Amino acid sequence: MARSPLTLAALATAAVPGLEVAGAAALGSQGRGDVDSALLSTRDGRSLVIRVPRTPAAENEQSADLVALRALSDGVRSRLPFAVPRMLGQAPVDGTRALVSEFVAGTPLTLEGITPGIAASIGHAIAAIHGLPTSVVADVGLPQRRPTDVVRDAVVTMDRAAATGLVPAALLARWEAAAEDSTLWQFSPAVINGSLGASSFLTVGETVTGVLGWSHLQVGDPARDLFWLLGASDPLVAESGLDAYHQARGMHDRQVGRRAVFAAELEVARWLLHGTEQRSTEIVDDAVEMLGALLDRVQGDVMNPLTPEPSRSATLTDAIQLSESTPPSSPPGERGLPQRGEF
Template identity: 55%
Template sequence: MARSHFTLAALATAAVADLDVRRAGPHGSIGAGDFDSARLSGSGGEEWIIRVPRTTRAEAQQSADLVAIRALSQGVRSRLSFGVPSYRGQAPIAETRAILYDYLAGEPLVVSEMIAGSGLPSSVGAAIAAIHSLPTSFVTDSGLTSHTPFEAMRSSASVVDRAAATGLLPAALVERWESAIQDSQLWQFQPTVINGSLEASSVLVSGDRISGILGWHELQIADPARDLAWVLGAPNDDSVDAVFDAYAAARGTSERQLRNRATLYHELDLARYLLHGSHTKNTEVVDDAVAMMSRLVDSVQQSDERPLVSGSTEALDVAGVENLLATTERHRSESA
């Protein structure tokens, strides 16, 4: 049963001594998702968010998020133009704990609204570039994960191999993805600080400005293309171009294969979705994944694009991939 926001408000006062909570209300979908959460207000206009994990997966995620948030010192945060959650306190409840954070203003980004010319795609590109420009030392000093280009390639190959082992992965996608994975030039990149779990719902916007980024539980040093994969779901090529152009301008560099790897990661979400369905023995998810991959094959063949290898100068324009992955997100929410 979902905990009420009044119960969560009481936990907040236990987490922080003398916390003056005057108002409490629900935050997010009540009784849905991995967390019970509430939005709290104080007498001086302060606002907080309190969250309690509902699953062991959510508890592990919350613990990792807390480690990352503590690693993001004030000096590191000063390099960012957007807000990052700040830890305020915690209180035990049952066999887990409630965590209190400062509230970050803004609404979750909706990918379909990321229209070229609106200023939002450029803001997204600049915000991601700011994360990737952070010094790597604070990540390593905090004992967080660091991955090499070889490990990034090997991880992608593992996803393809496991998906192919189900016997349900179309041969055209096996060939396309394996060709990309075997292209050594594609994996020649400099690992950077990345959020690691970046997606539209974790980006908070106010108008055309990025006001905050949530979800830092996979903070690490790895392939910057991972944080850009979800951008391929933007409404059209112009929107995607605007993100990547702003990213390149902000970083003062242009890595030729960045977009190709981002596209590969974006497409591999379908393989992960198939694996999720197979692992949970959910035939509806498996059938859905197979249908989506079939449509992706049609899109790849009809677009007459070259493979995602070093000779390719443009990322695959799969306009339907975001629609396919929207279904993925729906099933992930339902299975949470």
């Protein structure tokens, strides 16, 4: 049974000593999600959020988020052009814990609602994350993934997907060629959020004001934070976002666009694997249909392969052209899986 806003307000006073709550309202899909949450107003004029996980998976994500947010010190936050939630206190409840954080203002995004202007702000925001010193992650023991780790994980996903017998041979060959192309994986690992999607961002107008969901903070492949932009129906969204990203970060990683395309395509394979793990015929059939659509789009696309000719560097235009034949990713909170309605 879902906890009411008043019950959550009482928990908040236990989590934050001296807190005086003046009002409480439901936040999100009350009682229908994995987390009970409420928006609190305090007598000193602040807006806070309290969340209590309802499932083991939500509890694990909350714990990882807490570790990541603690790693983002005041000095680190000052380098970001947007707000990040700040944890204020916690209290035990029914075998788990309630967490109280500052409310971050802004309008949540959907992939369909992103304009090229918003995408540019998103590109700058992601670039700021990637520009943080890697010690932010290393000092608290969060994952640090090298290019070889990224390739290895991709190969494991490909092999598992191939074992289902449901992935077209042409797609497997395309992915294998990408995994074997050493030039594609010559990048410097950076601090990444690790689970970005449209719903990660809060905006006011066309400016990103906040970024939520930091449970996968790590050092890794910058493409992991960018590939979901390729799912926008308007190609100008991906172009604007990646262009702004490169303006802020420079073009030292010229293959990031192609790796983003590769990552987006592998999301379909992960959706297939999720369906087989859950023994869901509906998900498996959906994934097979997606794979077929992807094959139709990329088959015979000799102009924009995932693996460029040795004498030819990938350009931003190449990456955007590829994005038009690449399925999108899903928002975070859905296991990073593509949703049917986004194709």
